[in-house]
Amino acid sequence: MTRNAGSHGPTTAASIRRVGLKLIYEHGFNAMSLRQLAAEVGLQPASLYNHIRTKQGLLFGLVHDHMLALLEQSAQALAAAPQGDPVGRLRAFIAHHLLYHMEKKREVYIANFELRSLEPANYRIIVALRRTYEERLIALLEEGVAAGVLDVHDVPVTAYAILAMLTGACTWYKPEGRLSKPEIVALHTDLVLKGCLRTAEAPQGRGPDLSKLTGQPPLRRGNRPTPPAAGHEAPA
Amino acid sequence: MTRNAGSHGPTTAASIRRVGLKLIYEHGFNAMSLRQLAAEVGLQPASLYNHIRTKQGLLFGLVHDHMLALLEQSAQALAAAPQGDPVGRLRAFIAHHLLYHMEKKREVYIANFELRSLEPANYRIIVALRRTYEERLIALLEEGVAAGVLDVHDVPVTAYAILAMLTGACTWYKPEGRLSKPEIVALHTDLVLKGCLRTAEAPQGRGPDLSKLTGQPPLRRGNRPTPPAAGHEAPA
Amino acid sequence: MTRNAGSHGPTTAASIRRVGLKLIYEHGFNAMSLRQLAAEVGLQPASLYNHIRTKQGLLFGLVHDHMLALLEQSAQALAAAPQGDPVGRLRAFIAHHLLYHMEKKREVYIANFELRSLEPANYRIIVALRRTYEERLIALLEEGVAAGVLDVHDVPVTAYAILAMLTGACTWYKPEGRLSKPEIVALHTDLVLKGCLRTAEAPQGRGPDLSKLTGQPPLRRGNRPTPPAAGHEAPA
Amino acid sequence: MTRNAGSHGPTTAASIRRVGLKLIYEHGFNAMSLRQLAAEVGLQPASLYNHIRTKQGLLFGLVHDHMLALLEQSAQALAAAPQGDPVGRLRAFIAHHLLYHMEKKREVYIANFELRSLEPANYRIIVALRRTYEERLIALLEEGVAAGVLDVHDVPVTAYAILAMLTGACTWYKPEGRLSKPEIVALHTDLVLKGCLRTAEAPQGRGPDLSKLTGQPPLRRGNRPTPPAAGHEAPA
DNA sequence: AATGAATGAGTATTCATTCAT
DNA sequence: GATGAATGAATACTCATTCAT
Structure with a gap:
């Protein structure tokens, strides 16, 4: 069974969700900033918007x-x-x-x-x-x-x-x-x-x-x- | 029954605590702003600091x-x-x-x-x-x-x-x-x-x-x- | 006739309007930024909001x-x-x-x-x-x-x-x-x-x-x- | 009357110009975004750049x-x-x-x-x-x-x-x-x-x-x- | 005790543009 | 020719807090 092309490792969208979950859990939704999230995922804040709407x-x-x-x-x-x-x-x-x-x-x-x-x-x-x-x-x-x-x-x-x-x-x-x-x-x-x-x-x-x-x-x-x-x- | 001399309405500090309690409960501490609080108490934001430290x-x-x-x-x-x-x-x-x-x-x-x-x-x-x-x-x-x-x-x-x-x-x-x-x-x-x-x-x-x-x-x-x-x- | 306390020179609000007029005229409303405006008036952007609503x-x-x-x-x-x-x-x-x-x-x-x-x-x-x-x-x-x-x-x-x-x-x-x-x-x-x-x-x-x-x-x-x-x- | 070979509908470039004209007229050049334009033409924003320089x-x-x-x-x-x-x-x-x-x-x-x-x-x-x-x-x-x-x-x-x-x-x-x-x-x-x-x-x-x-x-x-x-x- | 004005740091979000695929 | 993802710069606006009055 071969691996699918896109399935080798976590995709960016999944990383955002994973890190987002962690940050919201740790700091609360209001206290967590998208800058933080982007930084932890390794993106510029603007890039988040390729994966989330808001x-x-x-x-x-x-x-x-x-x-x-x-x-x-x-x-x-x-x-x-x-x-x-x-x-x-x-x-x-x-x-x-x-x-x-x-x-x-x-x-x-x-x-x-x-x-x-x-x-x-x-x-x-x-x-x-x-x-x-x-x-x-x-x-x-x-x-x-x-x-x-x-x-x-x-x-x-x-x-x-x-x-x-x-x-x-x-x-x-x-x-x-x-x-x-x-x-x-x-x-x-x-x-x-x-x-x-x-x-x-x-x-x-x-x-x-x-x-x-x-x-x-x-x-x-x-x-x-x-x-x-x-x-x-x-x-x- | 006469009213007590000192009991004629809540003092400003008490109002701040009362309204603060309500706002934190309703919106959460992070989502609630001191501006909101001041407005509901009937003060300018700066005046809050005569009654609270932070x-x-x-x-x-x-x-x-x-x-x-x-x-x-x-x-x-x-x-x-x-x-x-x-x-x-x-x-x-x-x-x-x-x-x-x-x-x-x-x-x-x-x-x-x-x-x-x-x-x-x-x-x-x-x-x-x-x-x-x-x-x-x-x-x-x-x-x-x-x-x-x-x-x-x-x-x-x-x-x-x-x-x-x-x-x-x-x-x-x-x-x-x-x-x-x-x-x-x-x-x-x-x-x-x-x-x-x-x-x-x-x-x-x-x-x-x-x-x-x-x-x-x-x-x-x-x-x-x-x-x-x-x-x-x-x-x- | 003595001068009023607040009337010695342009007030901040008036400066904002004056500079705002100039900038909107020169660059257009959309192309003009409040940062620019604040800078020309000599304020931090946030301070504008003491004088304008939006x-x-x-x-x-x-x-x-x-x-x-x-x-x-x-x-x-x-x-x-x-x-x-x-x-x-x-x-x-x-x-x-x-x-x-x-x-x-x-x-x-x-x-x-x-x-x-x-x-x-x-x-x-x-x-x-x-x-x-x-x-x-x-x-x-x-x-x-x-x-x-x-x-x-x-x-x-x-x-x-x-x-x-x-x-x-x-x-x-x-x-x-x-x-x-x-x-x-x-x-x-x-x-x-x-x-x-x-x-x-x-x-x-x-x-x-x-x-x-x-x-x-x-x-x-x-x-x-x-x-x-x-x-x-x-x-x- | 037969249709000409090349005249079967506007090309993409022409659509971009047509829609661009409309959007600039309606919203102004600064207020109109290429995202909007792309969406109305039915393209991704990046694809516009195959037809316009900037x-x-x-x-x-x-x-x-x-x-x-x-x-x-x-x-x-x-x-x-x-x-x-x-x-x-x-x-x-x-x-x-x-x-x-x-x-x-x-x-x-x-x-x-x-x-x-x-x-x-x-x-x-x-x-x-x-x-x-x-x-x-x-x-x-x-x-x-x-x-x-x-x-x-x-x-x-x-x-x-x-x-x-x-x-x-x-x-x-x-x-x-x-x-x-x-x-x-x-x-x-x-x-x-x-x-x-x-x-x-x-x-x-x-x-x-x-x-x-x-x-x-x-x-x-x-x-x-x-x-x-x-x-x-x-x-x- | 109250306030108007100021501020520095910060917010989410948008933008035109690039580039590898 | 088209696209998904990325980016750097920018946007209007908000915030808690300070301070002279």
């Missing part, structure tokens, strides 16, 4: 590609999990989420922290993709509740809580750190499942019964009026 | 005050909780953390997102305060484990996971939202406690035994070699 | 002030001319137009040549003022025609032709040139009047009768359907 | 060709006019000038407005051609004066005034406008001739006698010391 376009491209990859990988993870086993599917999602987030630490960081640097139109696109992703976990929790194996007070809020917890791991994770990836996955999986699994004994024994507290039935997808918008507000 | 000083002041308030309030919350009841103290901490974060949404957001905009010296001060705060939760978990009422695989990582989860709530919380503060507190308290409480039945039945997986004893404060650095790295 | 704002200010001055001076010239004497008023207008245009050569040049560099909103404002000015001459011609002392085939087109001719003088006029201002005024006044005055003998004897040529009655303000738009088209 | 070269080519065409057509117009009839020849020139200027509105506009964008060497060439053209009208007026049929106070200034007036027409002329070309020609011819023709009655009756005013004899080509430079000054 600085904003670079950011959007990075975040957008990340979102698509995240959705794609989550789909694959769920496709590989047995259909009839809600808990197994939830485990698969948790493992996927953690592994992707530990692997793509910088993409994830940018996608979360630089949302606000996106122009309104781009912002809407990314938030819609993120919403799609969140809905996957929400659907998983609802499956489990419907099957009677999970017990959560409020599905969407619990989903956001889980996502926040798992995503937090990529904040401090380092490959050379004390815990291995499988350990981290196991630990968080355990934490989440213990928090969500239906137990034989009455759950009230261990925690407050929310329906008592609020006088409302626990919310499910069906009667959820306006799910809380996760994440930061869009710029005005 | 833009960086404004940010540091906001974040620093927030950290002190957070530490102070957590101390009060724990002081009010019974000494001998680790689970009660954990509940108190969770409630305090959530309430503070929902109340001071913007301060919290800035303290988390704009850490990287702090100059190294300021960064170190804030991270040290944050570490102090994190250690309070770590201590609580260790108390509970020592008392045999909690069961966590790895105390510091679990602490970070809990903090990430709880802090995430202030991301989407809105006063006019679907859930009230007590509901949110109850829901998250339940989720955390179910995940951490020691159960009568064997926990292995519901989650993987991490000590099996890793071949190491569960870590506690004593044998923790290099605790994972929480949060984002400081700029170079 | 480069476009500078251009508009210059052109706008010129148009107002032109309208004001033409009003004064006509006010000083006897009411019942259309030819005398026409003479007054011609003299005013030529003198103003020879005096304010650069303002006039810019107002004519850099119209296209104006942003649409500014362009509309200036064109409206110019239209007002043109209408003054049109009204004068109509007065003369109504009084039976002028004879023109088409009032608006003749007005534009006269304006083009007179304005052309400022193109080549130089104070140190061969002809003095009064000579230039006399020459053009004569040329225009001879072209427009009603003569005792039949005018057909000297020129074509347009109404024969076109089969239409000569146009006057009354039946003028859509007056030709003088000047260059607005940018798209 | 942007300046494109401008010069357009203006130069226009000047040659103008000179050529004026020669033809005068060649067709009877030799011994100065007024007839003046009529011919006026008609030619107006028709050419209305037909080649954009070329004319560019040749007048973008003179200043020409490099000094190119500028001199074009101005020399224009001077040649102006001299044709000057010569015509002098012929008429010598023959005793025209009466102008100052030949060159009158010539410039006439040219300015006639050229002004192409500024507002539109094919779909209110007046047809023949009407416009007739109107302006009348205006010019009335202004220049020697009349039986004493002209002093209608206009000021310039020779009285200035105390100098009317200027003719012979005693003209320094003819006024028509048009705008070249950039330094």
Whole structure:
């Protein structure tokens, strides 16, 4: 098998994306300058524009590609999990989420922290993709509740809580750190499942019964009026 | 009811802090300009310098005050909780953390997102305060484990996971939202406690035994070699 | 009489306008750079912005002030001319137009040549003022025609032709040139009047009768359907 | 009728000139970019350089060709006019000038407005051609004066005034406008001739006698010391 | 305490042009 | 004849900050 003509080594466009990712991660989108980027890639600033349309376009491209990859990988993870086993599917999602987030630490960081640097139109696109992703976990929790194996007070809020917890791991994770990836996955999986699994004994024994507290039935997808918008507000 | 002599409206310095907080929250520290700030306060840019030393000083002041308030309030919350009841103290901490974060949404957001905009010296001060705060939760978990009422695989990582989860709530919380503060507190308290409480039945039945997986004893404060650095790295 | 504090010598803002006028005249608005302007005024480029809002704002200010001055001076010239004497008023207008245009050569040049560099909103404002000015001459011609002392085939087109001719003088006029201002005024006044005055003998004897040529009655303000738009088209 | 082999559509070079003409006319030479031009022609910017030497070269080519065409057509117009009839020849020139200027509105506009964008060497060439053209009208007026049929106070200034007036027409002329070309020609011819023709009655009756005013004899080509430079000054 | 003016460093982006392919 | 990539120079404009008043 011969190598393609253009595939011997990183192309300039790929370098720009790679270095751009690094610089945005390290300094933030606003604090990073295209001069810096060009210098690190070994170009004059003007030459960047043969490969990107604008600085904003670079950011959007990075975040957008990340979102698509995240959705794609989550789909694959769920496709590989047995259909009839809600808990197994939830485990698969948790493992996927953690592994992707530990692997793509910088993409994830940018996608979360630089949302606000996106122009309104781009912002809407990314938030819609993120919403799609969140809905996957929400659907998983609802499956489990419907099957009677999970017990959560409020599905969407619990989903956001889980996502926040798992995503937090990529904040401090380092490959050379004390815990291995499988350990981290196991630990968080355990934490989440213990928090969500239906137990034989009455759950009230261990925690407050929310329906008592609020006088409302626990919310499910069906009667959820306006799910809380996760994440930061869009710029005005 | 008469008005106090000194309370007739915010002083200029306070206005600057208030508007600064809002603008940093809305646009980010780098994207917000002192011109904007001055305009919203009703001053010329040059006049700001009668009240702040530098833009960086404004940010540091906001974040620093927030950290002190957070530490102070957590101390009060724990002081009010019974000494001998680790689970009660954990509940108190969770409630305090959530309430503070929902109340001071913007301060919290800035303290988390704009850490990287702090100059190294300021960064170190804030991270040290944050570490102090994190250690309070770590201590609580260790108390509970020592008392045999909690069961966590790895105390510091679990602490970070809990903090990430709880802090995430202030991301989407809105006063006019679907859930009230007590509901949110109850829901998250339940989720955390179910995940951490020691159960009568064997926990292995519901989650993987991490000590099996890793071949190491569960870590506690004593044998923790290099605790994972929480949060984002400081700029170079 | 003591001098005002701020009036001893040209203020910075006035210098910017003066030098700006010169540079735009010499190089054209697009070809002139604010760096140049700043250098000639003796400022850093950034300092210009204490006195102008944008480069476009500078251009508009210059052109706008010129148009107002032109309208004001033409009003004064006509006010000083006897009411019942259309030819005398026409003479007054011609003299005013030529003198103003020879005096304010650069303002006039810019107002004519850099119209296209104006942003649409500014362009509309200036064109409206110019239209007002043109209408003054049109009204004068109509007065003369109504009084039976002028004879023109088409009032608006003749007005534009006269304006083009007179304005052309400022193109080549130089104070140190061969002809003095009064000579230039006399020459053009004569040329225009001879072209427009009603003569005792039949005018057909000297020129074509347009109404024969076109089969239409000569146009006057009354039946003028859509007056030709003088000047260059607005940018798209 | 069969199509010629070589005439199947404009060549690339011709497209560039055509689109270049349009863009310079619409936006001005400085404001128009070769990128724009390339895009409208359907090329990459680099490909333009297979057809033009530089942007300046494109401008010069357009203006130069226009000047040659103008000179050529004026020669033809005068060649067709009877030799011994100065007024007839003046009529011919006026008609030619107006028709050419209305037909080649954009070329004319560019040749007048973008003179200043020409490099000094190119500028001199074009101005020399224009001077040649102006001299044709000057010569015509002098012929008429010598023959005793025209009466102008100052030949060159009158010539410039006439040219300015006639050229002004192409500024507002539109094919779909209110007046047809023949009407416009007739109107302006009348205006010019009335202004220049020697009349039986004493002209002093209608206009000021310039020779009285200035105390100098009317200027003719012979005693003209320094003819006024028509048009705008070249950039330094 | 407030301000108008100034500044040096910096921003993203555009431009005409070149050149190897 | 066409192009993708590169470039050096330039552009208008913004920024945090200073300082005399």
